[in-house]
Amino acid sequence: MSADRITLTVPARGEYAKAVRMTASGLVARMNMTYDELDDVRIAAEEAFVYACDHSPESGEVRLEFLVAEDSIEMKVNLSDGLRVTDEEAERRAAYATFLLQSVSDRFEMSSDESGPYLRVVKSVERDRDDALQ
């Protein structure tokens, strides 16, 4: 199955979270998602971006890659090596962020490839919708 690839590079600053979130919700607009699923996509996009900002140098950029398939969206966000702030509080926040990402996505992964460490979340449209009582 072919997926469309959309990449977005934004300054690693929180004020761009809204643009990232709106991009994500715009990309899934035709996917026939439920209200709750779409809200999850928005939260995931924003959270992944903010997480990446926290893991980027102050003047850095965050590169986001969206893979949009017929019934799923994958967001891959590059991470710099290491937290911007490394106190215990920041680490705890990072852990919380991963809990949140897990809870709003169908798949969540932190790994690394040739271009460095990354974070990936996948959200799909529920298939057997009529059996899936919320």
Next chain:
Amino acid sequence: MPSSRGPKKQSRKLSWDKKYTKELFRRYRLEGDEAARDELITMYLNLVKYLASRFRNRGEPIDDLVQVGTIGLIKAIDRFDIDRQVEFTTYATPTIVGELKRYFRDKGWAIKVPRRLQELSFKVNQAMDALTQRLQRSPTIEEIAEYLEVTTDDVLEAMETSEAYNFVSLEGDRGGDGSDSFSILEYIGQDDQLMAIVDDRATLSAALKQLSPQEQRVLYLRFFEGLTQTEIARQLDISQMQVSRLLRKTLKVLRESIVREH
């Protein structure tokens, strides 16, 4: 993991948390130790604060969000199955997030939002409720659009407007303990409907018969005894959020059956 420095310290800390969490759950569940439950709540308040902060740009005071999130946390603590091989945080996070999402869904809108969007957002919320009830699941964006006879883009735009949720502190003007005010939506809408109900007692009494004893009781306590939602929650041993939802639901049932009658 992105960093080889941070995560090590973090995982040591977190694994200590995990052990201690287990111990607290054991004391609470098996020995009925309420202090252990309180400690669990305190221990995970930081998680609640974090999750609540992710919703702060939707325009609600952070304190209110932390309160709502804490209700979710308490639910998670009381429902968590200690025998299942699931981390408490894995279980608690979606419960807390769910509570926060529901809170926003139940909210009204600020006047600052352009009127068209404000109205549409309001309608999207209504459509959400109606369709959720009809379909027994969250409706798709398309279904909402079809229901409202607008485009999916319109629905998405309305959802984006959630940035502009109202900043008015509802609790401020009402006094009390702050947790039991109506949302603007309920406050404005339902007084009128109640007036209409009072106009026609015969219809009302027929309509009331459709409600369950608990729903009738909540209505009675709220509008005849004049209790706050928190007081009702305490009397019926349910959460204030549940009272709020029951009230909205029952008033809606009454409203609909009265509209049918006329």
